[in-house]
Amino acid sequence: MKKFSLLFFVSIFLIGCEMSSKKKVADVSAKRPNILFIMSDDHAYQAISAYDTSLIRTPNIDRIAKEGMLFTNASVTNSICAPSRATILTGKHTHINGKIDNLTPFDTSQVTFPQLFQKAGYQTAMFGKLHFGNSPKGVDEFMIVPGQGRYINPDFITTEGDTIQKMGYATDIITDLSLEWLDKKRDTTKPFMMMYLHKAPHRPWWPKAEKFKRWSKKEIPEPTSLFDDYSNRGTAAHTAEMNILEHMLMSYDCKVYPEVLEEMGIETDPRNERLFNGVEMSRLTPEQLKEYKPILDSITADFKEHWPGMTEKQKMQWKYQRYMQDYLASIESVDDNVGRVLDYLEEKKLAENTLVVYTSDQGFYLGEHGWFDKRFMYQESFKTPLLIRWPNKITPGISNDEMVQNLDFAQTFLEAAGISAPNDMQGKSLMPLLTGNDDNWGRESVYYHYYEYPAEHAVKRHYGIATKKYKLIHFYYDVDEWELYDLTKDPDEMNNVYYDSEYSDIRERLKVDLKELRKKYKDSEELDTRFIEQYKEGQ
Incomplete structure (x- = not known):
């Protein structure tokens, strides 16, 4: 009898230890937020009703802003697809990570934030459009479209390295894959970092029937x-x-x-x-x-x-x-599917501990200046949508007009997860802004540099500085021209005031500030020349 009692109490003790251990694992994972990064390709902020209701209603994307924060001055460092994605992954300008345009190879020795999440014990996943490379580092499971991908019955490259075809509409399929992973493949004892990346609404803007x-x-x-x-x-x-x-x-x-x-x-x-x-x-x-x-x-x-x-x-x-008509029809499908994912988080009680981001790889022209596409530092291309929801951290329904960039995403996610960021990352964590400490932000201007010329759409190489009030741009390579815009008086950037004597002091001050930004971010005329020579050698 005594022997039985001893065995019984030992068993109870061991079961209690095991349950306590599991609870500790669950508690640890619960304290670290999940990260859901949603990005569409070429989604202009003008085509999100949280920014502008004149073109389309996007109730599901708007939910993120209503329950979180809407950034009104978010921008990119280089307005073209693959370079933007490389900047997001590395937290570095494109002249540092090597991906200056869609053709130049990415420097694969660069550390990406998914690698750091994976190393810190997060389960990582990526579904949809990456646009460069077929094997993203630091990702436990992925299914990514080759290159630009296709809207109808698209192909996907898998973690195993093979290519499979999925029947249906790409926006729906990418969402299906993401939800399947969340529901059936996620390790519930670990926090997750998932990148949910839409091909839409990229050209040729092919809608669901x-x-x-x-x-x-x-x-x-x-x-x-x-x-x-x-x-x-x-x-x-x-x-x-x-x-x-x-x-x-x-x-x-x-x-x-x-x-x-x-x-x-x-x-x-x-x-x-x-x-x-x-x-x-x-x-x-x-x-x-x-x-x-x-x-x-x-x-x-x-x-x-x-x-x-x-x-x-x-x-x-x-x-x-x-x-x-086609562009907006494609976006409506994106909005529908974002709603599916947000609903899933609510139903599974994951929303409270998940930081959700919606953005695009850059802005896009929707007829402004008679244009389509992007590339320029002018507002519609330079600015990008950014909506972030984080329950109990972000006050719901507020907007922020600070100068933030896609350069900042990696460090923001890392700080939110309690992971140390490498010293060579060039961005700035948005955590002070997300938690209402705007006084600790301290950034007054951002830097931009576009390289892909001569190339499709023939947008000349240029770099520049932007503040809330002004923008100074230098076009170079086969020209040497400067443009200055007063964004308060001329938000549509129709009037270059660079040669206006009324703006001479502002122009000279911005030139000094631009020079300092180039130095800060390790950009230079020497690098400009080197990249031009590389382009000529590759022709």
Whole structure:
């Protein structure tokens, strides 16, 4: 009897120890927040109703702002896809991490923040569009699209290194994969860091069929600068090749059948074949084609009926409508799916301990200045949406106008998780702003540098400094031109005041500040020259 009692009490003691150990593991993981990083590709802040309600309603993305913080002065360091992503992962400017443009290789010796999370005991995952490299470091499980990825029946590269095809619409599939991981593959004894990365709304803005049909009948309001003639701007604005009327492709972008263009002798750009005979249409199943064909027929019929008799102004307006209908339809699917993920966090009681971020890899032109695409340091390209929710840490429903950048994301996530950031990271943790300590922020200006020229869209190389009130830009390589904008008086950046004597003191002060920023971030004329020489050698 005594022996039985001893065994019984030992068993109870061991069970109690085991339960206590499990509770400690659970308690430790509960104290460290989960990180959910949501990023879409080319999602302009103007197309999020938390910023502007004139184009679209995005109730699910808006939830993040209503329950957290909306940043109104968030920007990027280099407004182009792969370099922006490299900056986010490393917390370093592109001239440091090596990814100065979409073609230059990323320096794989760079430490990324997922590696640091993984080392600190977080479970890490990535689903969707990375845009460079096929094996992201520090990620336990991933399924990423090759390169730009495809909207319809997309391919995915897996953790095992193979490529598989998933049937359906990319925005839905990326969400399905993310939810499947959260629900079935997540280690509940560990906090997680998941990157949920949408391909949409990147060009060619290919919507889901039912949204394509509905949005193709909508009329979208035009921006006031749609017919900008770039007067009082320098060479760069005049020579950029992103004008909707002149440079947007009729088939690839506007979805008019290429054979109809050939019949009408209107546009023979070979890139038009990419959408209908390569990039997207060739991937459709017969059932999917049946859904899309009536919409495409309708677009082409409208084009054939009206285009020949249109004025140049009317042609610009027609192409603008086609562009925005597809772009906004693609975003509506993103919003729907963000809602699915936020709902899941609520249902599984994960929301309270999860820091949620929604952003884009940069801004985008939605007809402002007559443009599409990005690349410039002008506002619509330079600024990026940033919404962050963190229950019990961030006061719900507030906005912040401090100068923050995608350079800051890595250090913010690391500090939130209690992980030390490497000394060579160049950003600044947003934690003081998230917790209401704005007085401890201390940043008055940010630095920008764009390199991809000569290249698609022909936006000249430039670097610059931006404050809340002013922006100074230097265009170089085959020009040597400066532009200065008063963002208070001229928020649309229509009037370069660099040569205005009224701004001479501001101009000279900003030049000094710009020089100091270049020094601070280890950028220089020597590096500019080196990158130019590398470009010429690679031609």
